[in-house]
Every structure is written in C-alpha cells, then in structure tokens.
Amino acid sequence: MSGINYRNVALFGLVAVLLIITGMVQSWNTALGILNMGLISAVMALGVNIQWGYAGLFNVGVVGFTALGGLAAVLVSMPPVNEAWAAGGARMMLALAIGVATIAAAVLAWTRLPRGALRVVVMIAVLIVGFILYRAVFDPARDAIEAVNPSATGYLGGLGLPVVLAWPVGGLLAAGAAWIVGKTALGLRSDYLAIATLGIAEIIIAILKNEDWLARGVKNVNGLPRPVPYEVDLQAAPWFLDLAERFGADPVSFSTIFVKLCYAGLFTVVLLLLIWLTQMALNSPWGRMMRAIRDNEVSSEAMGKDVTRRHLQVFVLGSAVVGLAGAMMTTLDGQLVPSTYHPLRFTFLVWVMVIVGGSGNNWGAVLGGFLIWWLWIMVEPIGHWLMVNVITAGMAEDSALRDHLIGSAAQMRLLTMGVFLLLMLRFNPRGLIPER
Amino acid sequence: MDVLNAIIVLANFVIVPATAYGAQLALGALGVTLIYGILRFSNFAHGDTMAFGAMVTILMTWALQGAGITLGLLPTALLALPVGIIVTALLLIGTDRLVYRFYRQQKAKPVIYVIASLGVMFVMNGLVRFIIGVDDQRFADGERFIVSARTFREMTGLDEALAIRTTQGITLVVALIAVVALFWFLNRTRTGKSMRAFSDNEDLALLSGINPEKVVIVTWIIVAALATTAGVLYGLDKSFKPFTYFQLLLPVFASAIVGGLGNPVGAIAGGFLIAFSEISVTYAFRRAANHLLPEAWEPDGLVQLLSTDYKFAVSFTILLIVLIFKPTGLFRGKSV
Numbered sequence: 228m229s230g231i232n233y234r235n236v237a238l239f240g241l242v243a244v245l246l247i248i249t250g251m252v253q254s255w256n257t258a259l260g261i262l263n264m265g266l267i268s269a270v271m272a273l274g275v276n277i278q279w280g281y282a283g284l285f286n287v288g289v290v291g292f293t294a295l296g297g298l299a300a301v302l303v304s305m306p307p308v309n310e311a312w313a314a315g316g317a318r319m320m321l322a323l324a325i326g327v328a329t330i331a332a333a334v335l336a337w338t339r340l341p342r343g344a345l346r347v348v349v350m351i352a353v354l355i356v357g358f359i360l361y362r363a364v365f366d367p368a369r370d371a372i373e374a375v376n377p378s379a380t381g382y383l384g385g386l387g388l389p390v391v392l393a394w395p396v397g398g399l400l401a402a403g404a405a406w407i408v409g410k411t412a413l414g415l416r417s418d419y420l421a422i423a424t425l426g427i428a429e430i431i432i433a434i435l436k437n438e439d440w441l442a443r444g445v446k447n448v449n450g451l452p453r454p455v456p457y458e459v460d461l462q463a464a465p466w467f468l469d470l471a472e473r474f475g476a477d478p479v480s481f482s483t484i485f486v487k488l489c490y491a492g493l494f495t496v497v498l499l500l501l502i503w504l505t506q507m508a509l510n511s512p513w514g515r516m517m518r519a520i521r522d523n524e525v526s527s528e529a530m531g532k533d534v535t536r537r538h539l540q541v542f543v544l545g546s547a548v549v550g551l552a553g554a555m556m557t558t559l560d561g562q563l564v565p566s567t568y569h570p571l572r573f574t575f576l577v578w579v580m581v582i583v584g585g586s587g588n589n590w591g592a593v594l595g596g597f598l599i600w601w602l603w604i605m606v607e608p609i610g611h612w613l614m615v616n617v618i619t620a621g622m623a624e625d626s627a628l629r630d631h632l633i634g635s636a637a638q639m640r641l642l643t644m645g646v647f648l649l650l651m652l653r654f655n656p657r658g659l660i661p662e663r
Numbered sequence: 664m665d666v667l668n669a670i671i672v673l674a675n676f677v678i679v680p681a682t683a684y685g686a687q688l689a690l691g692a693l694g695v696t697l698i699y700g701i702l703r704f705s706n707f708a709h710g711d712t713m714a715f716g717a718m719v720t721i722l723m724t725w726a727l728q729g730a731g732i733t734l735g736l737l738p739t740a741l742l743a744l745p746v747g748i749i750v751t752a753l754l755l756i757g758t759d760r761l762v763y764r765f766y767r768q769q770k771a772k773p774v775i776y777v778i779a780s781l782g783v784m785f786v787m788n789g790l791v792r793f794i795i796g797v798d799d800q801r802f803a804d805g806e807r808f809i810v811s812a813r814t815f816r817e818m819t820g821l822d823e824a825l826a827i828r829t830t831q832g833i834t835l836v837v838a839l840i841a842v843v844a845l846f847w848f849l850n851r852t853r854t855g856k857s858m859r860a861f862s863d864n865e866d867l868a869l870l871s872g873i874n875p876e877k878v879v880i881v882t883w884i885i886v887a888a889l890a891t892t893a894g895v896l897y898g899l900d901k902s903f904k905p906f907t908y909f910q911l912l913l914p915v916f917a918s919a920i921v922g923g924l925g926n927p928v929g930a931i932a933g934g935f936l937i938a939f940s941e942i943s944v945t946y947a948f949r950r951a952a953n954h955l956l957p958e959a960w961e962p963d964g965l966v967q968l969l970s971t972d973y974k975f976a977v978s979f980t981i982l983l984i985v986l987i988f989k990p991t992g993l994f995r996g997k998s999v
C-alpha cells in the first residue's frame with residue numbers, strides 16, 4: 228500500500244456519517260445494532276472475497292456455512308445435558324462413528340479394488356449394510372435423547388466452554404463442509420461449484436431444522452452464554468452506575484448501549500485481525516500465485532501450479548471465514564433460530580456486498596459489508612415512507628391498491644438489492660474500491 | 664401376501680405423484696438446458712422465472728373467474744396460461760435487452776452471466792413478492808379427481824385405492840404436448856435448426872449467416888413458455904408459494920446436469936430420475952410392505968429411508984454422484 232487513498236477514506240467516512248445520522252435521527256441503539264451486524268457482514272464479505280476475488284470461485288452456499296458457525300456456537304457454549312448423554316449419548320456417538328466408517332470403507336473399496344463390476348458391487352454393498360447398521364443404532368439413540376425433557380432440552384447440549392472458542396470452531400466446521408463440496412465440484416465447470424454449494428447449503432439448513440437431538444431443530448436454542456456482561460448485572464454494579472452518572476445517562480438505556488459497544492469492540496478486533504491476515508496473504512507470493520491462477524488458469528498450470536488443489540485450498544479458507552462470521556452472529560443474537568437462515572438474506576446479500584464493494588479488494592469487501600447492511604436495514608423504512616408520502620399520496624385513504632402497496636413495501640428490499648447488483652455489475656464492475 | 668394391493672399403494676403414493684413431479688421438473692430442466700445450450704450460462708433466475716410466470720397466470724385466472732369464465736371440469740388456469748407465457752416472454756426479452764445483451768457483446772466470462780442472473784433473480788423475486796405477496800395461493804378449480812379413491816374402490820373392490828387428481832393428469836398431458844412441440848420445433852423448423860446449429864458451434868453458425876440476436880430472442884420465448892408451464896403445473900398440483908419456487912432451483916439444476924447440460928432429452932430423463940428417487944427415498948414403505956410380507960414379519964417402523972424434510976438431499980446426492988463419476992451427465996451434454 229503506497230500512501231493513503233483519500234477516496235477510500237472518504238467512502239469509509241461516508242459509512243460512518245450514515246451510521247451517525249441513523250444514531251441521531253432514530254436511536255443510538257439502532258445505529259449500534261447496524262454497526263455490529265455490519266462488522267459481521269464485513270467478515271462474511273471478506274470470506275466470500277477470498278473465494279471470488281482471489282480465485283474467481285463462485286460460492287452460493289454462504290447461508291449454509293453461516294448456519295454451521297451458528298451450530299458451533301451452540302455445541303461449544305451451551306452446558307451439556309447430562310440426562311440426555313446418559314440416555315443416548317454413547318449410542319449416538321457410536322452411530323455417527325458407524326456412519327463415518329461406512330463412507331470411509333466405501334471410498335476405500337472404490338479406490339483400492341481393481342476396476343470392474345466387482346468394486347461397484349462391493350461399494351454398494353458396503354453402503355447398504357452400513358446404512359442399515361447406522362439406522363439401527365441411530366434411531367433409538369435419537370428417540371432416547373429427544374425424550375429427555377423435550378420442552379426445555381431434548382438435545383445433547385454443548386461442551387459448556389466460553390462462547391468465544393466457538394468462533395474458530397465454527398470456522399473449522401465450515402471448512403470441513405467446504406472440503407467435501409470442493410473435493411467433488413472443483414476442477415469441473417465453474418457453475419457446477421455454484422450448484423453444489425447451493426445444494427449443501429439447503430442440506431445444512433435442513434439438518435439444523437430437523438435434527439432435534441443436535442440443536443433442538445425448530446424449537447431453537449435460547450440463552451447462549453455471552454462473552455460480554457449482562458445488562459442486569461451492569462445495572463447493579465456500582466462502577467457502572469458511577470460511569471453512567473458521569474455521562475449523565477440513564478443507567479438502563481446506557482447499559483444496552485454499553486453491551487453493544489462491547490460486542491462492537493470484540494468484532495472489530497476479529498475484523499482487523501482478518502484484514503491484516505488477508506492483506507498479508509494477498510501481497511505474499513501465495514497471493515500473487517492465486518491471482519495468476521485466477522487470471523489465466525492454463526498458463527499457471529503450465530508453470531507447474533496445481534490449479535484444482537489451490538482452488539480447494541482457497542475455497543476451504545474462505546468458507547472457514549464465513550463460518551467464523553456465522554458463529555459471531557449467533558453469539559450476538561444469543562440464540563440459534565434455524566428458520567431464520569434464508570438464502571436470499573445471507574448468500575445473495577453477501578454477494579451484493581462483495582460486488583458493490585469491489586471484488587478482489589479486502590477493503591472493498593469490508594466497505595460493501597457495512598454499506599449494504601445499512602441499506603438493507605434502511606430500505607424498508609425509507610421504502611415505507613416513500614410509499615406512504617409520495618407514491619400513494621394522491622390515493623384515497625381506503626383504496627385497496629394503497630393498502631397493498633404499503634403492505635408490500637417490506638418486499639422492496641430484494642428489488643432494490645437486485646437493481647443495485649445489476650447496475651454495479653454493468654457500470655462499475657470493479658466496485659467502489661477496485662483491486663489495485 | 665397381497666401383491667395387487669401393494670402395487671396399488673405404490674402406484675398411489677409413489678408412481679403417480681412422481682410421474683407428475685417428474686414432468687414438472689423436466690419442463691423446468693428443459694428451460695435451464697436450453698439457456699445453457701444457447702446462451703452458455705446456468706440461469707439462477709430460472710426458479711423465479713417459473714414463479715413469475717405462475718403469478719401472472721394466477722392473476723389472469725382470478726380475473727377470468729371474476730368475469731365468470733371457467734373451463735368447466737378443467738382448471739381455468741389453462742385458459743390463462745397463454746397470457747402468462749406472453750407476459751413472461753416479454754419480461755425475459757426485456758431482461759435480455761437490459762442485462763444479458765451487454766455481456767454478450769463484451770464476450771464476458773460465463774460466471775459474470777451467472778452473477779448477473781443472481782441480480783435478475785433478486786429483482787424477479789422482489790417483483791413476485793411485491794405483487795402477490797409471500798403467502799400460499801391456491802388457484803386450482805374444476806373437477807378435483809379423474810379417479811377418486813371411492814370410485815376406484817367401488818370399481819375394483821380392493822382394499823387400497825388409487826386416486827388420480829385432475830392436476831396430475833393435466834400435468835402429464837400438457838408436458839407431453841410441450842415436449843412434442845419443442846422437439847418438433849428444434850428438429851423440423853428452420854429457426855429450430857438454426858438454434859441447434861448455434862448451440863453446437865457458435866462460430867460456424869455465425870459464418871453461415873444465422874442471426875444470433877434472433878436465436879437468442881426465440882430461445883427466451885421458448886424458455887418463457889417452458890418455465891411458465893412448469894410453474895403453473897407445479898402450482899396447480901401443489902400450491903403456489905414464491906419461496907418453494909426458489910427451492911425448486913436445486914432439483915431443476917440437478918435434473919439438467921444429471922441428464923447432461925445442453926441436452927434436451929437428458930433434461931427430461933433427468934427430471935424423471937430425480938423425481939422418482941426423491942419420492943421413493945422419502946416415502947414410508949410400511950403400508951406396501953404390510954401387504955407383501957407375512958404378518959409375523961411386518962415392520963415396526965415406517966420403512967422410510969429419509970424423512971421428507973431431506974428431499975433436497977436426494978437431488979444433491981444424485982448430483983454429487985454424477986459430478987464424481989460422469990460430469991458430462993448421462994446423455995453426454997456439453998463438455999465440462
């Protein structure tokens with residue numbers, strides 16, 4: 228980086244101004260809420276930018292990797308449910324081990340046996356026997372676990388560790404899923420990876436919704452432990468009351484803002500660390516190699532680079548970052564609600580962030596994360612206001628069309644984001660902060 | 664042992680629904696595969712194109728019903744279908760003009776088209792939600808059953824019944840007409856032949872004086888017809904909900920890839936393959952098994968391989984298997 232690019236600083240300044248205006252017009256609570264999700268969105272956009280910007284890989288399964296991060300938050304931080312473990316924990320672990328062993332044996336059979344009809348038969352036989360065994364152990368274990376106090380627990384619980392540990396674990400889980408997808412779909416046409424990631428995301432969401440023994444499914448897991456203090460404790464702490472008095476603020480509203488600031492601090496540390504790492508990687512020989520592969524696969528291959536392997540590497544890395552962001556988001560929410568993982572809301576919004584911000588540029592992705600998140604939140608009230616005061620202003624109060632239009636203002640978001648993406652792609656494909 | 668009843672159960676819960684679903688998927692996959700063959704990209708907006716076409720048809724159906732015009736025993740939606748197709752075709756041609764044509768002139772990489780199609784998907788999805796809302800809409804009217812469970816029992820005297828809904832019958836008939844018309848068009852007409860030539864070898868087609876813009880417009884019109892028909896048939900058979908159509912994208916893509924992207928015959932075969940696997944893997948075979956096995960062996964469980972919530976896992980697994988072992992698809996589509 229040579230010198231400071233004032234245009235870029237101005238763009239980040241613009242985001243700051245937008246947030247400050249939101250804080251002054253609406254409330255500081257809303258502004259900080261947007262800031263926190265903006266930080267998380269920026270991390271997600273960084274992850275997607277690693278895949279798209281560094282290597283040209285097209286991942287439309289962001290929502291799945293985000294959800295895996297959320298699962299990690301539950302599995303790491305919730306206290307274990309001892310009755311459930313006693314009821315079926317060991318059997319469940321055995322069942323999962325059988326599942327893994329079956330797949331490993333099938334892969335082994337396929338790779339080790341000589342070509343021909345025999346290996347097909349052996350592989351299918353291994354899979355069928357394995358599946359029957361797996362279901363025989365799995366079904367009773369699942370029923371036993373889910374029968375333990377279903378209204379409050381009914382799942383195995385987690386490890387009871389600090390929730391911040393879940394962030395790297397979320398990254399690991401997402402990396403594992405990415406490896407499976409990448410291993411099969413990379414090296415083929417670029418759209419195949421897109422379709423495969425779309426599929427794995429659907430499946431991850433389906434698992435989260437239906438496997439009650441794992442994370443309670445649609446019954447949701449509430450009350451995840453926090454890495455920051457609780458408002459109630461703050462309001463009782465003398466030092467905090469003292470601080471509030473010094474600012475002349477009401478302790479109750481100040482405590483919610485204080486908690487949000489704590490989160491913002493944590494997320495900022497993660498984001499800065501990731502930006503530092505990604506910038507280092509981008510400017511290292513490895514980064515140059517990745518961009519060379521992206522720009523011309525054939526010549527890179529001629530230079531002896533294993534393109535498919537590098538793609539797999541960068542795909543796994545990027546997905547891990549997305550998983551990390553997913554764990555951070557669930558930590559911020561304090562609950563895991565599988566039904567909120569909507570592909571349009573996650574996958575495609577993150578893509579808008581990366582394209583608008585500037586693909587291939589980490590700062591661009593971060594800027595896109597903040598800006599688009601702000602827009603996403605703000606389009607709805609702005610759209611509503613426009614509908615009420617401008618578009619339907621001349622209509623009669625009881626007009627059915629007016630009601631319908633105002634009622635649908637919430638759907639304006641998708642339309643706006645789509646138009647944004649298309650305009651950006653057409654007229655400024657390099658984004659707000661282009662790659663150097 | 665009661666083989667006949669077991670067959671009836673299977674036919675009722677697996678074969679008939681899977682045939683109808685397969686026909687709907689095949690129509691969807693044909694659209695995807697045509698776009699891939701001519702315009703050379705995977706259109707992520709296809710699910711929402713289906714939703715848009717179905718939405719226009721539903722609005723037209725309501726208008727017709729409001730005016731007191733119905734088709735009697737058949738659903739009124741069939742009468743409204745041409746309007747849906749025309750409006751969708753206009754939308755798609757407009758989209759091509761505004762979005763895709765620019766990238767065609769730029770000779771952009773396929774992945775750029777895919778991202779552009781994401782943007783189009785957003786806009787279409789927003790339009791549909793904006794106009795008709797996110798809720799379930801039912802618009803099937805007319806006679807509900809071709810053969811109802813009761814008539815079937817009275818006719819045959821069997822314990823189990825085979826019910827065939829009108830929508831299932833219509834799906835098959837309409838899909839058959841659409842496919843025959845498509846293949847006639849592609850193989851017999853001049854425009855169809857020029858489309859195939861364009862798909863096989865673009866440069867050669869251009870050299871022999873084929874107008875690419877005309878080919879592209881005809882493709883979008885055919886895609887609009889296929890997508891709208893698929894969307895309306897699916898909506899008649901189940902119900903219309905915008906989000907379901909977005910989720911159909913995965914099985915539709917899987918069908919097209921399994922058959923071989925760019926190959927129309929493959930798309931049809933892929934559609935039925937995906938539909939039959941999806942339904943038979945997620946169907947609980949207990950009732951059929953109870954008829955076949957002696958009483959002592961009757962199963963306790965549902966004899967269901969996967970719960971219906973995982974139906975997407977089936978298309979995904981088939982997709983993965985094909986990608987690993989035969990990336991060009993069963994019917995040899997375009998090269999990988």
